[in-house]
Amino acid sequence: MQPLAVDIDGTLTDDDRALDPRVVEPLREWPAPVVVATGKALPYPVGLCEFLGIPIRVIAENGGAVYLADDDELEFHGDREAAQAVVERYEAAGHELGWGEVDFVNRWRETEVAVSVDQPLQPLRDIAASEGMHVFDTGYAYHVTAPDVDKSRGLRSVARRLGYDPADFAAVGDSENDAGMFELAGTAYAVANADATARTAADGVTEGSFADGFLEAVERIRGGS
Missing domain, CATH: 3.40.50.1000 (HAD superfamily/HAD-like)
Known part of the structure; x- marks a missing residue:
């Protein structure tokens, strides 16, 4: 098998x-x-x-x-610091991660950062691309991760x-x-x-x-x- x-x-x-x-x-x-x-x-x-x-x-x-x-x-x-830099720019542009005050989605995440699908995707993709990072849309979250x-x-x-x-x-x-x-x-x-x-x-x-x-x-x- x-x-x-x-x-x-x-x-x-x-x-x-x-x-x-x-x-x-x-x-x-x-x-x-x-x-x-x-x-x-x-x-x-x-x-x-x-x-x-x-x-x-x-x-x-x-x-x-x-x-x-x-x-x-x-x-x-992966590159957790690079992913964090992407979401910090995303937040500075007026968006949110979307998980509320206590973020269990990212609390123990060590190689990427996840954003709620309730938040706009295209600005996240644009910022990630400018930082040399990738975004996976899983249908449950947007994952900012290293391209390799x-x-x-x-x-x-x-x-x-x-x-x-x-x-x-x-x-x-x-x-x-x-x-x-x-x-x-x-x-x-x-x-x-x-x-x-x-x-x-x-x-x-x-x-x-x-x-x-x-x-x-x-x-x-x-x-x-």
Whole structure:
């Protein structure tokens, strides 16, 4: 069975971003390594693995942070200071990050900065481009990150450290931040709610959306289709 790299929001969740309980058993019983690959800050996928009862193998912050329990090594890629400079200019232009007074979204984020999708995107993209940075629109947040950091970089690291080729992996996700991982993995499925970039990069698109799509994808991966 292929090792599995899977996104969280929009893939393991329902449309209210609540974890769908039906995903627990497939992830626990998957006979090869499972890697949680997300744009969330590192504590979130680590906590998810612990509550699922699976080994902690995570790609966080869109590839900016990678941890594997197998070798107990934590690595970081990216430029948090450059990302912070972008959002400071964004705020100086009269915009906000949009998370309220207590910002749990960025509190533990070490390689990038996230802005709420309630805020205007184009000024953020323009400022980021002028600073040599990139913005991922995941549908849940705008992530200001270094241009050489994405989930494909995280997958390369994970594969090397686990003794696999990246093409050995199957990947499931829903957003443009999954596209690089999709192109690197041997098998990639976008769930039906995925954006156009993810759908184009994937080998297949499920009929089901959100966790329904994930469950469909893992059945197709098990069947080798």
